[in-house]
Amino acid sequence: MDNTFQVQGMTCGHCEMAVKKAIARLDPEAKVEIDRSTGKVDVHSTKPREDIAHAIADEGYQVA
Template sequence: MNQTFKIKGMTCEHCASAVRKAVLKTDNTAQIQIDLATGLTSINSSQPRATLIAAIEEEGYTVTSP
């Protein structure tokens, strides 16, 4: 299922990498596209939205609806 998130605090490639790693820990087959300019992240994953949000927020970022 493809889901879109707005992630606050993600400003560089290191941040994007941290988000990717967090998502891949919950679903190692997830497909992730990150646009640093807008903060929008598209994740194609079988995991529930709440699980993905929890993993991202555990890294110190804030997730809101796009």
């Protein structure tokens, strides 16, 4: 499944890596592309959208 999220609060490369790692912990096979300037996070994963959103939010970022 492909999902796109708007994530607020990613301001640096460390933030980007934190989001990628959070998703990888949930689904190690997930493909993640992040455009930090727009806050867009594209995720290709077999996990439910809600689970991915929770993993990102648990890292301290707002998911729209």
